[in-house]
Amino acid sequence: MDQQEKQLTEKESLELIATMINTAKNSYHDTGIGAIMWGALIAVCSLVKLAEMEFGFRLPFDINLIFILAVIPQIFITIKEKKERRVKSYADSYMDYIWLGFGICIILLTFIVYSMFSVWRPVSEEYRELTGHRSAFQLSEFISPFFLLLYGLPTFITGAACKFRPMFWGGLFCWLCSVTAIYTTIKIDLLLMAASAIMAWLIPGILMEREYRIYKKEQASPDV
Amino acid sequence: MFKDLNPILHSQLRLAVISLLISVKEAEFTFLKEKTNATAGNLSVQIQKLKEAGYIDVIKQFKDNYPQTICKITPQGVNAFSEYVKSLQTYLGQK
Numbered sequence: 001m002d003q004q005e006k007q008l009t010e011k012e013s014l015e016l017i018a019t020m021i022n023t024a025k026n027s028y029h030d031t032g033i034g035a036i037m038w039g040a041l042i043a044v045c046s047l048v049k050l051a052e053m054e055f056g057f058r059l060p061f062d063i064n065l066i067f068i069l070a071v072i073p074q075i076f077i078t079i080k081e082k083k084e085r086r087v088k089s090y091a092d093s094y095m096d097y098i099w100l101g102f103g104i105c106i107i108l109l110t111f112i113v114y115s116m117f118s119v120w121r122p123v124s125e126e127y128r129e130l131t132g133h134r135s136a137f138q139l140s141e142f143i144s145p146f147f148l149l150l151y152g153l154p155t156f157i158t159g160a161a162c163k164f165r166p167m168f169w170g171g172l173f174c175w176l177c178s179v180t181a182i183y184t185t186i187k188i189d190l191l192l193m194a195a196s197a198i199m200a201w202l203i204p205g206i207l208m209e210r211e212y213r214i215y216k217k218e219q220a221s222p223d224v
Numbered sequence: 225m226f227k228d229l230n231p232i233l234h235s236q237l238r239l240a241v242i243s244l245l246i247s248v249k250e251a252e253f254t255f256l257k258e259k260t261n262a263t264a265g266n267l268s269v270q271i272q273k274l275k276e277a278g279y280i281d282v283i284k285q286f287k288d289n290y291p292q293t294i295c296k297i298t299p300q301g302v303n304a305f306s307e308y309v310k311s312l313q314t315y316l317g318q319k
Contacts (some may be wrong), residue, residue: 008236010229010315016236017309020243023259026252083287086255089248 011184027087029215032208034077039069039202050187081134091161102154108151144189148178148196155200166207170200229315230276233308237262237270242305245280245297253293271295279304 008016028206039180048063120139127135127180156171158164227308233239240260257267274280279301283294297305 008234008239010312013229013234013275014309014312014316015238017243020240020259021247024244024247027248027255027259086252087248088250094248 018142024087028085028089028092029212030208031077031081031212032205032210034074034081035205035208037073037077037203037205039072039197039200039205041066042197043194043202046190046197050190050194053187095158095161098154098157102150104213105150106147109146113146138186141186141189142182144181144186144193145178148181150176150191151196151200159204164204164208166204168202170204171194173199229311230304230308232273232279233304235270237266238274239308241267241270241274241295242297242301245295246302246305250283250296252293253295256295274301277301277304286289 044064045066048059052058052063116139124135124139152171152174154171155167155174159166159168159171174196177196181189181192233242237260239267240262244256244259253264253267253271256262256271257264260267262270271282273296275282278298281296283296285292285294289295
């Protein structure tokens, strides 16, 4: 822009405003690393759980414990992204709270589920001893819909608010899987969990990361 | 009768800065410099004028031992920008 204070015509002023507003809108790109990490992690954990059930082996540890470990790199990713961010949009603050709230809900839901199982397991075992067969109602068959329901919420909001279609559809896909999982066996539920993680986070994350790399390349190339 | 356009905003660089800041919550000086293609000196002068008019807040702090300047538009700046756009639209609509 000129060193001198250039006087603009009214039309030029409006054009400049529109250009700058668009520039600001397109200036923030998520790296997509967090979405890729969580998408891949949930998909792999669900498939490993499914393999354990299908092929009758057990890992020496609960695969879901990886989620707790994944929080550590996520904290580093968040700090790094915040440091690199030179502009903060109004949506950013809300998004941070939405995803933080989602994380808290997942922890609470996990706690609630474990508490329910601790009550349900003795009842189920007593039923088996008395009747000689397993109860037709299996609590584990109804857990996935709750998680899928939660997965969909922040994904849908982020997709809609940031006008990022892959996440918008990913959120809807989670909700569709949530309803489907009510009527399916636990093995299918795990497949739906993996599919949801791939659709809601892994694929959008890869697309975000690609866009981010293009943006970075554009920033690095000198203006002609 | 047309309203006079706000002289503080009716200048290329200041208008560019305000237009960038209206769309975001806050932005670093380096971001504004990059997007407006202005020199650091010229941008500093124009930012100071906007600050003196009460249209933007300027926060100076340190980030990783380097000085960092963050700019954000004030409610007064939002009103002035809104009035400015309205005046432009009136002018162009009746021209």
